[in-house]
Each structure stands twice: as structure tokens, then as C-alpha cells.
Amino acid sequence: MLISAGPGLTESLDWIARYQHQFFILACDTALKPLLRAGIRPHGIHILDAQKQTLLHFLNEDLSDMVIFADLVCHPALPLHLAPAGWVFSSTARLIYRPDGSTEELKTPGTDLLESMCGAQGKLQSGGSVATSAFDLLRFLGFRTIYFAGQDLAWTFRQLHALNTHHYERWNFMVSRTLSLETINERVMQKRDLVPVPSVDGKSIPGDFILSLYRSWFEQSIESLKHEDPVKCINLSRSGSQIEGMQNLRIENPDALPEMAKNPAMTATDSTSAANASRVTNGTNAELRTELLEAFKDARKRDESNTPLLQSIYQSLLDLLYGEATATEAEVVWQRYPELRALIRRTEVYISRNQEKLSEERASSVYRTNLKKSLTQFLRFINRYI
Structure with missing residues (x-):
């Protein structure tokens, strides 16, 4: 039912x-x-x-x-x-x-x-x-x-x-x-x-x-x-x-x-x-x-086997936040963890649509600013759960 x-x-x-x-x-x-x-x-x-x-x-x-x-x-x-x-x-x-x-x-x-x-x-x-x-x-x-x-x-x-x-x-x-x-x-x-x-x-x-x-x-x-x-x-x-x-x-x-x-x-x-x-x-x-x-009698036992991977992802984002946060540095992280590109997807679309209006310096500044803002919000959020 x-x-x-x-x-x-x-x-x-x-x-x-x-x-x-x-x-x-x-x-x-x-x-x-x-x-x-x-x-x-x-x-x-x-x-x-x-x-x-x-x-x-x-x-x-x-x-x-x-x-x-x-x-x-x-x-x-x-x-x-x-x-x-x-x-x-x-x-x-x-x-x-x-x-x-x-x-x-x-x-x-x-x-x-x-x-x-x-x-x-x-x-x-x-x-x-x-x-x-x-x-x-x-x-x-x-x-x-x-x-x-x-x-x-x-x-x-x-x-x-x-x-x-x-x-x-x-x-x-x-x-x-x-x-x-x-x-x-x-x-x-x-x-x-x-x-x-x-x-x-x-x-x-x-x-x-x-x-x-x-x-x-x-x-x-x-x-x-x-x-x-x-x-x-x-x-x-x-x-x-x-x-x-x-x-x-x-x-x-x-x-x-x-x-x-x-x-x-x-x-x-x-x-x-x-x-x-x-x-x-x-x-x-x-x-x-x-x-x-x-089937779930042992389900409460927490599996710690993935903890190192989660910590590695967290540290990669932390390093990116406190580094230069350039598109080149970010691309290294996105290649390793493709799902995390969602953090900057909207900014990438914005820059792509306005590339004729934005200078290279301005586009880079927009990318870094929005990436740091997105990383700050995301890390603050996931810090409660890992």
C-alpha cells in the first residue's frame, strides 16, 4: 500500500x-x-x-x-x-x-x-x-x-x-x-x-x-x-x-x-x-x-573506509579557497573530481555568454570572486557533516 x-x-x-x-x-x-x-x-x-x-x-x-x-x-x-x-x-x-x-x-x-x-x-x-x-x-x-x-x-x-x-x-x-x-x-x-x-x-x-x-x-x-x-x-x-x-x-x-x-x-x-x-x-x-x-541489523555500524577520500576532497577545496583560486588551479580540482564543477558552473556559463563584453582580466576577476564565494558557502555547509 x-x-x-x-x-x-x-x-x-x-x-x-x-x-x-x-x-x-x-x-x-x-x-x-x-x-x-x-x-x-x-x-x-x-x-x-x-x-x-x-x-x-x-x-x-x-x-x-x-x-x-x-x-x-x-x-x-x-x-x-x-x-x-x-x-x-x-x-x-x-x-x-x-x-x-x-x-x-x-x-x-x-x-x-x-x-x-x-x-x-x-x-x-x-x-x-x-x-x-x-x-x-x-x-x-x-x-x-x-x-x-x-x-x-x-x-x-x-x-x-x-x-x-x-x-x-x-x-x-x-x-x-x-x-x-x-x-x-x-x-x-x-x-x-x-x-x-x-x-x-x-x-x-x-x-x-x-x-x-x-x-x-x-x-x-x-x-x-x-x-x-x-x-x-x-x-x-x-x-x-x-x-x-x-x-x-x-x-x-x-x-x-x-x-x-x-x-x-x-x-x-x-x-x-x-x-x-x-x-x-x-x-x-x-x-x-x-x-x-x-537485513539492517548491522546498519548502525559506521563505515570509515571512505573517510580519507572525503578528507582529501575537503582539503583540495580548502587549498583552492586560500590559494589564488584561478581558473587554472580550479581546473586541476575539476579534472580530479568532475562533480565539483557544479560549484562554478553558473559563473562559467555567464563568462561564456559575455566573453565579447568582458576583458580577460575582468573575466578572471569574476571567476575568482565567485569561486571563493561559492567555496566559502560550500565548505561551511559540509563542515557540519564530515
Whole structure:
């Protein structure tokens, strides 16, 4: 089951709590707090956002029996401050299709360096939201029937998120005699260009361009998988936008039973998955959680083998900062660590576009000034984490 933090999640919580032991539950980071408040403990949590504010989704929560699946772009403060049972990292696969039929993969900057240190990293496709990446993750984990909750992709009840998310915790401190939660929600909503979209109940509901992009990604993915690797998608929400290709289970009957007996959540493609499917179908996933956590029992032991390389990178940047910081000196560092060229990429583009206007001396001065500024900010940032 993939659980997002759309407004419709609030109504689905009782149903999820009733049948939670029949599912492997993967929660998007924003949905964690509403689930825990309802007594639902997911097996895994997926993170895609690179902002430090992602920490707010986990503040003061016990993660000891959960695994965090995170994109490589997640903020480095998260592994430092969070203590789940284990971490699984991946990168986002970006494929460009050429007119000649060939494809090119655009890697997240730093992936090559990371793989040289830690080995090959898995890749997930993404439609831009954490839920789209989480859907691809569940496919790779072997699930061929996936239940969705909180996947509204619309402004259900004129709200963007379910109750008890960290957004409401923050907004509660803003509430006053002249400022209500409804007003705060409405102000957020009015900043978006709203358009009506079809809802699961046959009516229309406010949506916007961004949410429609996510919905289109799901619809195209479900359709494209039909002929290659079909995935049955079941929507538990009784509100939100209509997502073509998803079966709406609870529209007519809010208490409809999950289809576990005749269509297990995990397709038995081999003996191992068959055993897991049997346990899920029989009404308990306790053993499945135990097996999941077993793989991470030694994960808390910090690997120091890459420390010399990290220190070498840090020292190279430090020497560059306190040296002349010329383009020639910098090029030596970029050749050794190509990913670090991102620190000066914008300046290089600026100089290239304005080379007819800039004298050689002026271009060199702009390069040194911006490089030192960029290095100062970067070293101050990474000094907290290495």
C-alpha cells in the first residue's frame, strides 16, 4: 500500500488501521505523522525532497522499526539526525530519448563519485513527486497489486494535505483571533492557478497544473505497464481526482474488503515472494517486517573506509579557497573530481555568454570572486557533516 498525504487520507485512516496487518505499507514522508497518530506504523518511508525542512515530518517520532528509502539528493542532515532501522538510497533515473531512437541517462550530480565509493546505486523513475518515485519503488520490490491512499492530486475540501501533517502543526502556531486555519489554507490555495478536474465521485473538484502533471504521470505509467509488466492499482480514496487506470474500491461501499484472498498484494513470482504473499494474505505481516529489519541489523555500524577520500576532497577545496583560486588551479580540482564543477558552473556559463563584453582580466576577476564565494558557502555547509 502506498500512502500519500492528500486530504482524502483523513477519511481513509480507519479503513487502513483495520486492515493494516494485511499490507506492506510504504508511506510518503509527509504522510508519516497522520499515520502514526492513527496507530498505523508503516514498514517503510520514502523521501525525495532535498530540503532540510523534511526533518519536520519526522520530528519526535520513533522510527526504530521502519526503513527509510531516500533519494541521493536528500539533505545530509537527515541521516545525521534520524535513527530508522535502516537506510536504502537510490537516484532518480532521467532518460532522454533521441530522435535516432537512442537514449541518454542524465545522472544526479555526484552519482559517479558516490558509486566509486559505495558501489552501484539503484535508480527509480519519478514524475516529480515523492509518490511517483514511491510507486516505482514498490514495483521494484515485486508488488503487482498496489493500493493507494491519500492520492487526491486535487484540492479536496479546499485543502492540499491531510490533517496532522507538520504543515498543520506549524499553522496552529499562526492561528489567532483574526487568522483561522481556513484562511491560511485558502491563502495557500489562491496562490495556485486552479482548474476543475474530474473527481472519483463523477463530479468535479479544484485541481491545478502541477497536480495534473503528477496525475498524468500515473495514468501514463499505468497504461504503459499494461503490455509489459501490468500492475493493478486500487484507489482507496472516496474523494480527490479521478486517476484513469485505477480501480476505485470504496466509492459505493466505504467498508469494502481488500481483495487479498483472491488477489494478494504481492504476486508470488518465486518461492520467497510466495511465502511473503501467503503471510500477508493470512492476515499478518509481522514476519515480513522482521525479515525486512533483519537485513539492517548491522546498519548502525559506521563505515570509515571512505573517510580519507572525503578528507582529501575537503582539503583540495580548502587549498583552492586560500590559494589564488584561478581558473587554472580550479581546473586541476575539476579534472580530479568532475562533480565539483557544479560549484562554478553558473559563473562559467555567464563568462561564456559575455566573453565579447568582458576583458580577460575582468573575466578572471569574476571567476575568482565567485569561486571563493561559492567555496566559502560550500565548505561551511559540509563542515557540519564530515
